[in-house]
Amino acid sequence: MKKNFALLSGLVLLLCIVFSCEKKNNSAAISPDYGATGNPNPNNQTVTGSNTFTNPAIENSSFVVGDIGWSNPSCVSTGSTSLRATKGLTEVVLTFSGVATTNTYNISSQPAANSCKLEILNAPGQPAGIMWYGRSGSVIVTTTSTSINAQLLNAVCTQSTFNFPLVTVSGNLGCSQ
Numbered sequence: 474m475k476k477n478f479a480l481l482s483g484l485v486l487l488l489c490i491v492f493s494c495e496k497k498n499n500s501a502a503i504s505p506d507y508g509a510t511g512n513p514n515p516n517n518q519t520v521t522g523s524n525t526f527t528n529p530a531i532e533n534s535s536f537v538v539g540d541i542g543w544s545n546p547s548c549v550s551t552g553s554t555s556l557r558a559t560k561g562l563t564e565v566v567l568t569f570s571g572v573a574t575t576n577t578y579n580i581s582s583q584p585a586a587n588s589c590k591l592e593i594l595n596a597p598g599q600p601a602g603i604m605w606y607g608r609s610g611s612v613i614v615t616t617t618s619t620s621i622n623a624q625l626l627n628a629v630c631t632q633s634t635f636n637f638p639l640v641t642v643s644g645n646l647g648c649s650q
Contacts, residue, residue, distance in 0.1 A: 545646055545649075573623070580608070581607070592604060605630035606631060610625065610627045624644070
């Protein structure tokens with residue numbers, strides 16, 4: 474009887490061990506589920522995302538505004554807040570915070586008391602359709618009762634999203650009544 478009891482106890486113990494264990498569930502394992510993109514947030518790409526922005530402009534250039542072929546529209550009055558010059562598809566615009574007066578202005582991203590904004594569309598020597606913004610340089614403005622003249626001195630421009638290449642512009646633009 475002792476032998477049967479030991480055999481029965483061993484069998485019960487073995488059955489308890491077999492039925493108490495669960496089969497391993499692989500779906501509960503720790504692993505990311507990022508789908509096909511590998512990105513946990515595919516609508517908000519990071520630096521490892523697939524979109525790469527490239528600059529169509531690849532080298533520095535310079536030009537002189539106001540030489541042969543440039544046109545300056547007439548001023549309605551000498552109280553203008555901007556000056557514009559065009560040559561073909563190239564357009565250069567100087568914008569002041571108020572009426573342009575005889576003064577030396579710094580070129581900056583926004584017009585202010587002693588600074589003006591410079592924008593160039595389709596700079597010569599650069600791919601078409603790119604807007605360039607003045608980052609540094611100076612402008613000497615001279616006004617009379619019938620005209621406004623602005624002399625650009627080493628104005629350096631870049632694109633809004635790229636700091637290279639540079640477009641350097643010098644020369645004159647203005648308007649008269």
